[in-house]
Amino acid sequence: MSWKDTAEPLLVRMPAVRRPEGHVPFKRKLAWTGGVLILYFFLTNVKLFGLDIDASQQVFGQFASILASGQGSIMQLGIGPIVTASIVLQLLGGANLLGLNTQDDPRDQILYQGLQKLLVLVMICLTGIPMVFAADFLPPNMAVASSLGIGADGVRALIFAQMFVGGVLILFMDEVISKWGVGSGIGLFIVAGVSQRLLGGLLSTPFLGNQNGILYTWYLYITGQQATGPVLAIDGLQTLFLSPGGGRLLALLTTLLIFAVVVYAESVRVEIPLSNARVKGARGRFPVKLIYASVLPMILVRALQQNIQFLGQILNDQLGSLPAWLGVYNNNGQPVGGFFYYLNPIQSPGDWMWFLDATTNPVWQILIRIGVDLTFMLIGGAIFAVFWVETTDMGPEATAKQIHNSGMQIPGFRQNVGVIEKVLERYIPQVTVIGGALVGLLAVMANMMGTIGNVSGTGLLLTVSITYKLYEEIAEEQLMEMHPMMRQMFG
Secondary structure (H helix, E strand, O other): OOHHHHHHHHHOOOOOOOOOOOOOOHHHHHHHHHHHHHHHHHHOOOEOOOEOHHHOOOOOOOHHHHOOOOOOEOOOOOOHHHHHHHHHHHHHHHOOOOOOOOOOOHHHHHHHHHHHHHHHHHHHHHHHHHHHHHOOOOOEOHHHHHHHOOHHHHHHHHHHHHHHHHHHHHHHHHHHHHHHOOOOHHHHHHHHHHHHHHHHHHHOOOOOOOOOOHHHHHHHHHOOOOOOOOOOOHHHHHHHHOOOOOOOHHHHHHHHHHHHHHHHHHHOEEEEEEEEOOOOOOEEEEEEEOOOOOOOHHHHHHHHHHHHHHHHHHHHHHHOOOOOOOOEEOOOOOEEEOHHHHHOOOOOHHHOOHHHOOOOOOHHHHHHHHHHHHHHHHHHHHHHHHHHHHHOOOOHHHHHHHHHHOOEEOOOOOOOHHHHHHHHHOOHHHHHHHHHHHHHHHHHHHHHHOOHHHOOHHHHHHHHHHHHHHHHHHHHHHHHHHOHHHHHHHO
């Protein structure tokens, strides 16, 4: 008896959002998408009951925007458990340990979806329990413990229960959008969180936030209410380009550059001509984009880095201190030396610009950290891009079957799945690796230069790419609404 026969009774009974039986009108899709987005923003403002807000620590740091996490709220875990479960499934699938044929076998597709949900629930526990019980990231409010008479551990259990509910809610919110809305829930939540921080970094004032926005800061410069220092001196340039409380010109330029590069990269493609064997004159093109696997595999790479850092924080908190070669942590719980320091990704210009006295670490340690971050993102981006393409039926074999089943063929070649696959193999694997490495490089460079609102480079890349694809999907949906015959042709 295989593991599938043993686990099938459980996996097929995992709760799921019902698929629509017919076509969902575009306006209804927008309504579902908007409703879930409003619910997400509402939940990020529902604070965990029993949590000592003043003593809680930011667990994910700049990873929070990528993981759509709401610090101290019921959305504390964000999409982290979903992403981690996807990493595990991709690794198992890549090693062919699952034995599931998700392309052609409906039974295996149901088992895969059930297994994914089960793994998400496991990851909620594996992430939330250490965060609440093994470390002091989310300390209980002792006044609540005293008033309820359940003690500190009872309040911790109550906090974890709320986080578990939040993790389950975001799982099904993602499924609702995937089946009834536009785009994917994961992408929508990332865009929502990053956009919120971008607007805050641009428009924030002392009346609206704790940190002055770029526009307000330049208003102070222009009106003479804040001095910049000698513009051509080092101090003046640092104030205008790099200082967190200054003009942050470099962050503004980097943000605009990333927007332009990603939009341009999305338009760079190799177009393979197609023709319909049954309908003369019916032609089309299959685009192989430079960023073929999209930017979404970067979530997996950054989530892996975040899990490594989370492990280091847990070990340091439990043991009091780690051996110097393994990790040295400051009072804020951030690694400043050892193995975990080198694996900690560059998050801002202050992490590496030694020539501006932004960091106290020796130059050689900073260079090693930059080299490790670049290597991790380049290789990790390429590897996870390949895994993403293979597990989402975007590889040469699956794509060839889709083209063949639609009645299309490549002009000048026989109408055969194997022939189409060989042609696609000339482009898809190479473009996938190059695109994944390119996205990794852009993410590191954006972090090193800094961005508006201190959004991570990966978060900014994800936001631009997801927004671009969302625009394309909305345009396609509108086209289908205007021409119902096209919906029948493309399914």
